[in-house]
Amino acid sequence: MKxxxxxxxxxxxxxxxxxxxxxxxxxxxxxxxxxxxxxxGGFSDAFADITMIRVAVNMEHVQVSHPLSDSDExxxxxxxxxx
Amino acid sequence: MKxxxxxxxxxxxxxxxxxxxxxxxxxxxxxxxxxxxxxxGGFSDAFADITMIRVAVNMEHVQVSHPLSDSDExxxxxxxxxx
Amino acid sequence: MIRIQTEDFDVGAEIxxxxxxxxxxxxxxxxxxxxxxxxxxxxxxxNITSLTLEHYPGMTEKQLEKIETQARQRWDxxxxxxxxxxxxxxxxxxxxxxxxxxxHRDAAFESAKFIMxxxxxxxxxxxxxxxxxxxxxxAAKQSDSAKKETWENE
Amino acid sequence: MIRIQTEDFDVGAEIxxxxxxxxxxxxxxxxxxxxxxxxxxxxxxxNITSLTLEHYPGMTEKQLEKIETQARQRWDxxxxxxxxxxxxxxxxxxxxxxxxxxxHRDAAFESAKFIMxxxxxxxxxxxxxxxxxxxxxxAAKQSDSAKKETWENE
Numbered sequence: 001m002k003x004x005x006x007x008x009x010x011x012x013x014x015x016x017x018x019x020x021x022x023x024x025x026x027x028x029x030x031x032x033x034x035x036x037x038x039x040x041g042g043f044s045d046a047f048a049d050i051t052m053i054r055v056a057v058n059m060e061h062v063q064v065s066h067p068l069s070d071s072d073e074x075x076x077x078x079x080x081x082x083x
Numbered sequence: 084m085k086x087x088x089x090x091x092x093x094x095x096x097x098x099x100x101x102x103x104x105x106x107x108x109x110x111x112x113x114x115x116x117x118x119x120x121x122x123x124g125g126f127s128d129a130f131a132d133i134t135m136i137r138v139a140v141n142m143e144h145v146q147v148s149h150p151l152s153d154s155d156e157x158x159x160x161x162x163x164x165x166x
Numbered sequence: 167m168i169r170i171q172t173e174d175f176d177v178g179a180e181i182x183x184x185x186x187x188x189x190x191x192x193x194x195x196x197x198x199x200x201x202x203x204x205x206x207x208x209x210x211x212x213n214i215t216s217l218t219l220e221h222y223p224g225m226t227e228k229q230l231e232k233i234e235t236q237a238r239q240r241w242d243x244x245x246x247x248x249x250x251x252x253x254x255x256x257x258x259x260x261x262x263x264x265x266x267x268x269x270h271r272d273a274a275f276e277s278a279k280f281i282m283x284x285x286x287x288x289x290x291x292x293x294x295x296x297x298x299x300x301x302x303x304x305a306a307k308q309s310d311s312a313k314k315e316t317w318e319n320e
Numbered sequence: 321m322i323r324i325q326t327e328d329f330d331v332g333a334e335i336x337x338x339x340x341x342x343x344x345x346x347x348x349x350x351x352x353x354x355x356x357x358x359x360x361x362x363x364x365x366x367n368i369t370s371l372t373l374e375h376y377p378g379m380t381e382k383q384l385e386k387i388e389t390q391a392r393q394r395w396d397x398x399x400x401x402x403x404x405x406x407x408x409x410x411x412x413x414x415x416x417x418x419x420x421x422x423x424h425r426d427a428a429f430e431s432a433k434f435i436m437x438x439x440x441x442x443x444x445x446x447x448x449x450x451x452x453x454x455x456x457x458x459a460a461k462q463s464d465s466a467k468k469e470t471w472e473n474e
Contacts, residue, residue: 006376007446008457059379061442075376075444079460082373082404082445083271083353083416083436089222090292091303142225144288158222158290162306165219165250165291166199166262166282166425178332181352189357189412195432196350197425198335203343258343271351271436272467278349279429313426 001070003032005046006077009053012046022070029055030064032074046076054079084153086115088129089160092136095129105153112138113147115157129159137162167246168230170221172253175263184245185267191244195274196265197282203257213298219252219261222290226250233284237266240280241273248281250291280317286310321400322384324375326407329417338399338421345398349428350419351436357411367452373406373415376444380404387438391420394434395427402435404445434471440464 004017023035030050037047047053050064056075057066068074087100106118113133120130130136133147139158140149151157169175177198185191201217234246245267255261264281268274286307293304323329331352339345355371388400399421409415418435422428440461447458 004376006444007374007448056376056379056444059376059382075379077376077444078446078457080441080444081447081458081460082375082443083440087222089290090220090294139222139225139290142222142228158225160222160290161292161303163287163290164293164304164306165221165289166286176332177335178330181331185354185412191354191412192356193354194352196352197429198348198350199425200339200345200347202346202423258339258345269356271353271433275351275429275433275436279425282425282429 001068002073003036004073004075006075008078009046009076012042014042022068027067028064029057029062029066029068029074032068033064033076036076052078084151085156086119087156087158089158091161092129092159095125097125105151110150111147112140112145112149112151112157115151116147116159119159135161167248168227168234169249170223170226170252171249172251174251174260175249177260177263180247180249180263181265184247184265188244188267190269191267192269193271193274194265194267195271195278196263197278198260199262199282201255201257201259201261214257214295215298216257216296217255217261218294218296219250219255220292220294221250221252225290229289230285233281233288236284237277237281241266241268241277242270243268243273243277246277246281248285250285250289252291283310283313283317287314321402322381322388323403324377324380324406325403326405328405328414329403331414331417334401334403334417335419338401338419342398342421344423345421346423347425347428348419348421349425349432350417351432352414353416353436355409355411355413355415368411368449369452370411370450371409371415372448372450373404373409374446374448375404375406379444383443384439387435387442390438391431391435395420395422395431396424397422397427397431400431400435402439404439404443406445437464437467437471441468 001020001022003020005013026032036043057072084103084105086103088096093099109115119126140155230248247265249263264278266274266277287310384402401419403417418432420428420431441464
């Protein structure tokens with residue numbers, strides 16, 4: 001699974017992207033967010049308030065209940081501010 | 084009184100503008116249109132159907148009931164088609 | 167600003183000029199009206215070769231200024247521009263440019279639409295089409311009056 | 321057409337290119353978004369010196385194409401163009417250009433507004449402001465989500 005971080009999530013995690021196996025017991029975006037939050041350090045800070053975070057799976061906006069598979073590209077970012 | 088004709092009114096009357104005293108007994112735009120229609124020739128043709136004609140007095144759109152004075156500038160034209 | 171002219175206009179240069187030096191502008195909405203080119207595509211096989219735009223000098227400026235003033239009363243605008251050409255135009259040529267600059271995009275979009283809707287019904291311009299089947303004055307559209315009335319009833 | 325680029329764009333040239341050779345276009349509506357220049361005018365005395373635009377390559381194009389497709393399904397459009405810049409921008413610089421060309425002006429106005437409203441909520445761009453009081457990520461506006469929802473409920 002490819003995981004991407006943008007804007008302040010990239011800054012807080014100090015990571016733009018990583019390859020990660022789907023963690024054991026994780027089947028949804030919400031589960032992955034919980035897993036990442038428990039990594040500690042910058043990740044705990046970045047995922048402290050998940051209401052501030054938006055998610056895309058395979059470049060489509062999804063809800064946190066969206067299911068995940070090991071071949072997915074998952075991206076975490078704040079609400080968009082383009083235009 | 085200055086009277087102006089635009090678009091097909093100018094073509095039918097063969098006149099772009101003329102200086103005209105306020106005709107005796109005419110006090111509104113409708114009265115002037117009736118007077119012009121009775122001039123005969125191109126004017127009768129131009130003013131045959133007054134529902135096709137729009138009017139401005141002193142460069143403001145008005146209804147045919149609008150009063151006229153000898154110092155007015157009156158313009159007759161079809162509905163506008165700019166833009 | 168209002169300009170009536172026979173010459174063509176450069177949209178990029180006009181918009182650049184409009185926003186230059188005014189840092190609080192967040193968005194510019196513009197509308198460009200073009201002479202449609204129906205070459206061979208008119209339902210009746212008519213081929214329009216040119217368009218002549220007549221206007222009523224003096225009243226045109228007065229009406230456009232009034233429209234601009236109404237738009238500025240209705241929305242918070244930083245700049246407005248109306249350029250309208252007169253004289254003879256060829257298919258695909260530019261006829262009109264309306265541009266509105268505001269801090270926020272809704273004001274820019276709405277006011278540009280408002281100006282076009284009122285220009286179409288209040289500004290004394292008349293189009294005459296010249297084609298292979300002769301010349302004819304373009305008829306006004308009922309839908310344009312309806313659009314203006316929608317604004318008045320808001 | 322969709323373009324993501326670091327370079328500035330020439331609005332006049334882009335619009336000319338959009339309409340060139342398509343005679344049935346009667347009107348073009350465009351919207352240009354600019355970096356607002358608050359020099360010394362920010363309520364808190366902050367002075368914004370530059371803006372950095374980050375995006376999600378791949379998803380940006382995918383989302384903008386989806387928005388363009390939706391606009392073309394909803395209105396009768398002849399051409400659509402979205403140009404969005406990324407990277408570092410200075411106050412007063414152009415950020416985005418949306419242009420829509422149609423036979424009739426309402427389709428052009430409405431669709432350009434629609435594209436901007438969806439771009440603001442769906443396209444993965446993030447703005448970071450750099451000022452004399454440091455850098456901060458721009459917060460999304462609740463009003464932008466509300467505008468998108470208005471279209472969805474129509």
